[in-house]
Amino acid sequence: MTAKRLYNENDIRSALNEMAQSLVARVSVPKSQWVLVGIHRRGVPLAGRLAAALDERGFSSLPVGSLDITFYRDDAGASPLDPVVQDTNLPFDVAGKTVILVDDVLFSGRTIRCALDELMDFGRPARVLLAVLVDRGHRELPIQADVVGKTIPTQRDERVDVHLSEMDGEDAVWLSPPGERKGKTR
Amino acid sequence: MTPSTSVPLLIKGGRLIDPAHNRDEVLDLVVEGGRVARLGKNVTPPAGAHVMEAAGMIVAPGLVDIHVHLREPGQEGAETIETGTRSAAAGGITSVVAMPNTQPAIDSATGIRFVLRRAAETAHIRVWPSGSITLGRAGEKLAEIGGMVKAGAVAVTDDGNSVPDAQLLRRALEYAKMFDVTVMEHSEDKSLMADGVMNEGPLATRLGHRGIPRQSESIAAGRNIALAALTGAHIHLTHISTRETVDLVRQAKKKGITVTADCTPHHFTLTEEAVVRCGTNAKMNPPLRAEEDRRAIIEGLKDGTIDCIASDHAPHSRASKEQEFSAAPFGIVGLETLLPLTVTQLIEPGHLSWIEAIRRMATNPAKVLSLPVGDLAEGSPADIVIINPVEERTVTGFSSKSQNSPFLGWTLRGFAQVVMVEGRIVLRREALRPVSAS
């Protein structure tokens, strides 16, 4: 069995548009209250693209921040760190805001828990929504996304890799059997 | 000592090496009444004799180690006369000179008599006591050297310390000469040594340890040689460790100054690099030096500048060595590695022949301190070591009470198989059990 490309550039673009549409439908507060926060690494460019998609729907120039959850992980030392610890950069006050957390793949839910913990240390948002490009199931915590681009049924030990042109040179979603990994340069 | 048997023993077919008589040939040797009774080829066993087949073995005078710390009295936790001499026997040594830096120091006839009495009660081999040069080894007032010699001291030394005052050492040399006793000097300039804990140089700089410059030894050695020249007395420089000191001794001997010297197996085997690997088990004074010093020591042994090999056996408890490097005491155990290190490091690489090696481990040490041992002539005391020159063993521990050695885990050759003192067997490995000749 080899890796399969499930989605391409167009699929990702339309998924993001649907996600933007769905957010507009679900969030009633004025746009001045919206902020987007991408989770490192691939949540950050996705948050940017989602902001662009929202821009086309009249929500122009939404503030976009980023979260690096390394220091909030609950498994410090148990697995290797991401070699490059990125900065958390929230160039706005989250208190009272509607925060849209953005990540590429929702799996166990642990990353989102860490992101929520970190976010709360910056202030008390009015509401937090979760938007993910892919939900692949196998949750370990009671965490669900509010907005999902694609739902992919998977085996627990399979891999789902989202590639984004900003960092991977292509837009694609890959499903790989255990132990394999598709198309990565890193 | 185990009781002597009156049964004669024939040691048959061994390679007999007796440097005192420049002998190195396959000869049979008969031990009877605690003495070497007969040497010869194809000797017929005397009536009722036991026979020990020694073909392929080296038969040599028992080794004489003139620098040993037996720690009794005062530090019996680290070693006693009983355990130290057991360790010596395991190393093929039949005579040790006990250093006087015990607690209290051996600085009186009473102290000498104490060591002799304890040795008579407990020792496995011969113990020759030495006394300190100055009272309490404090370097201030002469101890009663005459009284100590009469009681049985074979040397005087403040070992662990140098006699700091040149005038005092001059008097000691002049005074000791009167009793024909050798002054043994630990050559060290304390002011240069300061708070040093290892050889001065790049490695000490890297490890952040205070250095001991080589000149702290050579300055004192130069002074000691000059005072031997001044007084005409014999001075023995113990555990010399640097190229400079070897050169000084070589020149002094050329000039006819009565100076002799010994070195330790660790100084011809290891360099300061061992500190990185072995930590406090490579901490001793004088410290391990650089490779050029190690080579100079070997050169000194080869050309006769260095007369003797001595262990500077310095047992310390595990607790005292399991400390910060600067806090741990100086010294390592060495009685059981002296012979195999000499075989593996000096004989096998061709630096010394067997006869020259035995000369430096038995003949010369006895001669330097005028001890009536160290040869295998007919009529000599039967202090004998039988060595298997090829048997290989890994060092895993010692008979000593202490185990502080950088050589644990080393694989060496040339271990003692049988050791006897005055005909009494004090060490015997199974392979060489004597059998009845009948």
Place this chain on the structure above:
Amino acid sequence: MAVSAGRAERKNAMKDLLGLESLSAEQIGYILDVARPMKNLFTRSIKKVPALRGRTVALLFFEPSTRTRSSFELAAKRLSADTLSFTASTSSVTKGESLLDTAKTYEAMKVDFLVMRHAASGAPELVASAVKAHVINAGDGSHEHPTQGLLDIFTILEKKRKIEGLKVVILGDILHSRVARSNLWGLTKLGAHVTVCGPSTLIPAGLTDVFGPRVTVSTDLEEALDGADVINVLRLQRERQQGDYFPTLREYTELFGLTTDRLRQAKPDCLVLHPGPMNRGLEISSEVADGPRSQILDQVTNGIAVRMAVLHLFAGPEGLPATVPDGKQTAKAVQTTFKALS
């Protein structure tokens, strides 16, 4: 006693931080790279992250040092670790307990880290060989003070955005200084040229044999400062005068004190570092210490970030990895992330 070798850079993951000698340039880069986001935490109102929640850091200070202990304590607390303090004066050391017994006692309390300051060179290595906890050397005798070396390098990187090719002067008592040795290892591994300067009596033997051709020795301060990008002034222990390393403090200051006048020899943007505590008017003048080049207070802030990074990276059961996952990118990241700082 198992005492590990130091010369060859280790290929295995590293349980303990004993010195910068045993770290590769890549590992140093990794630590500094994690220290930078740690420092950014300080701008938040909640400066604490849960990274080491439930871990325990024992601070074993056999030699008094308020500032290093406070820095490690704060670093541990900002990572949500619990801390436990031990100072020799109030301890069992005065009752004659051995170093290993003290360390094993703390080990039995199931602490995860032993942060250790000791007057004897090599003491942390001795402890590290006997305990499973991670040992972080907070300064041992005249040997190393690795986190000080790291924070000095971090401070330089922040301002100069590179280390390679810089001329760094280390001024003062090199002989007794663990700060000097850690700086020498770290800076030379990262490609700096280091000039050590001080009275010849306080320069240890064989320095260039140890640290290689990137290190030069000078006893002339003006010559040493010529073209310098960084000058790291060491604290002078006043009691050295008793050892006759130099005749008087007055003469020391005259020959080796860093003043505004002398600083003119260095490059105009030369940074001045000092590990503290300072003897103002002795090794450094107040004008320099408080002047625009002085990084001294930044060093204090950076010290916490660097110590957080160290605790975080050594926290795993294996400790610091021998090679950073995807190391090339990281080494590059060190350069680029610091470039992005301006």
